[in-house]
Amino acid sequence: MAHCTCEEALGTVLDSEEEFTFSSEEEQESNDEWSHFEEQLDPSEDNDSDNQMPVAKKARTNKQSALTWKTETEVDLVPQTLRFVPARDPGPQLWSTDSYTPLSLFKLFFSESAVSTLCYNTNAQVARSIERGRKYRWTDVGVSEMYRYFGLIFYMGMVKLSSINDYWRQGSLCSVPFPATIMSRDRYRTISWNMHMSHPAADKENDKKKGTDEYDWLFRVKPLMDTIRLACKTIYHPRRNLAVDERMVACKANTGMTRYMNAKPTKWGFKLFVLADSSNGYTVDFSVYTGKNNVATGNGLPYDTVMSLMDKKLLGSGYHVYMDNFYTSPKLLTDLIDMGYGACGTYRDYRKNSPQNAANSLTKNSPRGSIRWIRNGPLVFVKWMDTREVSVCSTIHPAYTGDTVQRRVKTQDTWSLKTFPCPAPVTAYNQYMEGVDLPDRLLQYYTAQHKTLKWYRKIFLDFLDIAATNSFTVHKELYGNMTYKEFMEQLISELCGVSPKIPEKRASSDHVPVPGALLSTDTRKVASSGRRICVHCKAAHGKKQQTPWKCQACDVHLCLQLTRNCFQEWHKAL
Template identity: 45%
Template sequence: MATKKTSKKASSLPSKSKFTAQEAAEWILESSDEESDLESFLSQDEEDFLEGVDPDLEISPDADPDWAPEEGTQAAFEEGEEEVLEEGEEEEQASTATQPPPKPKRKVNKGRGRGRGRGRGRGRGRGRGRGRGRGRGRGRGRGRGRNQSEEPEQSTEPWQGTDVEDITPEQPVFKPARVPGPQILSGVQYSVLQLFLLFISNATLQTIVKNSNLYGEKNHPSTWQKITLQDLYSYIAMVVYMGLVKAKQIRDYWSRSELYSFSFPPSVISGKKFTAISCTLHLSSPDDDAANERKRGRSGYNRLCKIQPLYDAIRAACKANFHPRQNIAVDERMVKSKARIALRQYMKDKPTKWGYKLFVLADSSNGYTWDFFVYEGKGMSISKGLSYDSVMQLVDTRVLGQGYKLFVDNFYTSPALFKDLLAKKVWACGTIREQRLGYPSRRPGGLTNRSPRGTICWIREGPLVFVQWKDTRDVRFCSTIHPAHSNHFVQRKVKEADGQWAEKSIPAPPGISDYNKNMGGVDLSDAMIGYYNILHKSRKWHRSFFYHFLDIAIVNAFILHRELAMEKEETPLTQKEFREALVSELKAAGSRSTAPPPSPPPSPAPPGASHRLRHFTQDTTAGRRRCVHCSMKTTSECSSCKVALCCLVSRDCYNDWHTLNNL
């Protein structure tokens, strides 16, 4: 008699035609556990990344390196259908005599391989984190996904010391796709505004004007007044000015109070128009936003829809106007924001803890932002791990060329990445984590707590060299560029036996100096942006990106200005002077301000004139003027000075103002 096949999935319906209420309850619980555990798996990988861990490229530090199936054990499951059998688990008995006898129980070691296991046990599986008994669990058993047995087999060769010579690896032949440096017309005298418009062109600004007008007419039909390109010039001039001259609140720039009295902002744009543009600034078409919103939760939904036009334009402009030199760096950047959106990330170890995460490729020599992309969260398509994919997406050899030297930190460095980069003729160097897959952490002969300062241990595996160096702490890095050691020394202050500090030369790997010199390309760009950061708080996330894109454009334009000045052997402007010139040129290209001109200083009363208070209107509400001292509305003035002044118990501006002006 033919036997019925039972499904391997824990959530499948039992083969019995009748089952008890207890069995039904267990089956329902089993199905619900499967759903919740899948959700836990998705959130756990996201939490790992926010802690600076790439789940696809790192292993658990407490994993058992010696895990292996016992002899005679054969995994008879296809990929995606593996099982985790726990100690003490009993197979369910066949419900009828026609069912085949149960298979013998397989015993699995307690080693905790990294993987997502399908556990059929009733208890908590030996899971990494959230493995539940019945249903899909994230387990330390022989689960679906990576475990320790998937690591590349490592030889038993121990770590070497400096007494063993290392080979000098093949050095890159630099073949850039274009001549490195500015990619603009030589011999042309560019103004500051022209350099800025290379990155955010008039066509891009016209798109912003068009979309902002559509958004304003849609949401404020009765009060919205259309803006022009000249209005947007004036608005950007004021935004850049705010990065140079700080005030506590935006309205303080247009305050008539004696404590502020800024004369420049009212000459650029009125406070009312500035606020109106800030509230309706829109980078994308409202119709495109509505169409994209209907796709939310389905394929085709674009999280970056509201910034896409400017996002695409400035990325293309950054790559078009400059070509990097040989040394480049990839690192993260945080754009400060607390807007409630899925793009926002929390990085507890970063100076900017809340904000949007960008992956950036920069020229190490000057900090030029050559390319970047926004991290969209766990919805991003990832094939070999976020750190691997981020670098491969930014390092496009079709546009860059070959022979580049890439410097990355320990979030990105992995043997797999460096080998694949070398296959594309890109050499790399970076610090590496001990838990990274492929790192020979279990070889004998490495650094110990008793190793003296300056000790170097190394292992070479083909084009890769792994180096451990004892400084104030253990430093680990990997390189395809450098030999493990050479006659290279660094200066360090060392405490002598008598308690005195002395400067000594200690041996150091040659890759350390290159890494310290060239890894800071993105940090240099961040620093230049931070000096005169124009970003201010906004409830709308796309406006935060607009302000940051302005900063990228200004800093890159400033770097171009400096490069051109050095070619002509001229003294370049400082960044402060560059921004000041940009504000002046934007103001000149903008629309004439509708703000009232600042009040001229009062002329002194003629000699012998008597000062007395009088009311210029009998109506207590209509016809009032603003007091020149406190800016509050009043009905009184000085008959000789012809200026409105309050004269109340709570504020005696009449006497205060005359005393202040020696009248």
């Protein structure tokens, strides 16, 4: 593969006129299968109230009311397997003959051109602040210094102290010497206070549109966000199983965009909708929720979010996408299968067109491991009793294929493992939805996030996290020989231009035995001149042994004899 920019590489994919459609034979098979599902409907009579309803819609409505829940003992139809046709070969889209370091991979997301734009807008913001009366000692920040600034942010994510000032505090037990060797504290803080992704003059024009439909809520982050999103799509092509989920960026700023989510570890913040590769957690695409749906189609925010992330020209067809109950709806899954995408997700019973029939369904008293399912065309709705009821809808799996899970069960004050049957959609959902949480696990310990006054700088720090975790994922795909901690240590050292390893401390050459006094010309006094009590003999044994030898560096007298080497013992304790 030839080297090219992110824009050129992605443009090659998006400009292709190839349509990812099924062959006529596959389309006929799909139509035959749909007819096969339709033939299993219970026939129902039209009534006068349904005269204005289209025939196909009346059939589906009457069918749904006639469907009843079945048990795991009844055999479900196996859905037709979608043909997997990715737009590019899955995996990193890089030269296989080149060697990639953590820094070279990171620069694929934060390229020098993108960082140059960041420097230009930051310098403009500082000039604007100085005009307003800020007292800064400032010289324009350049690309190389901005990369060192990124390195310090990542360093602070690995070495956590209570405040920024502590990283430059000297003379205390917990002092760290590294940050002061990269830049001064005031320089770091001034860059942080003025970090800007858009030009301040353009911000002012956008702010005038506040309260109108033309106002862009994400204007301050869009220049860098578009660059990061393009890089995510270009550098790596996902494997077949994808997951859609939310990611929270902690922030309590009163912007109108922050949300409260009780189910998330981070309760308050910005909500990011993320499309990730389930096999390794790579962030394929994301969008920031602004509090309103800018691409409303009348089908709701969850529907529009998934559809906007599932770009057929970029991805290809035949993908399987997994999602939680915020997104799953029968209409979404039906429309995805029409586009050539299989889908599976937990669902909420009250969603439109979900089965409402309670006959033979699960109850609170149903035994653990009980399974109920309904097949409605390409959709299978499955209920499973674990510690509580789990509801899953899928267009990929049959209801039950004999899978089992083990659970710890308490019987007569003792715990033991017991095996329970588990529906196929639940097994697959648990397996592939874990992938979207992999970046969060990495960032649990080494995140770039820290307190800042401006909301858009919180999102900027999240862009750094996305670039770092995606770089690590690609590096692991290529080499697989580093932990995330080792990767970040090397990335920090390369960003800051220092060696990742500190040379081992060597013993000082000053610690050598020398005579305790000047040698006398009188040979009779050579052995007795300058003799003093050995500090080690007195401290360790309480004896007052005298010796003519002392340590040149420590300036203390120590025995140096064949039978008593106090010089060595003393320096072992230092």
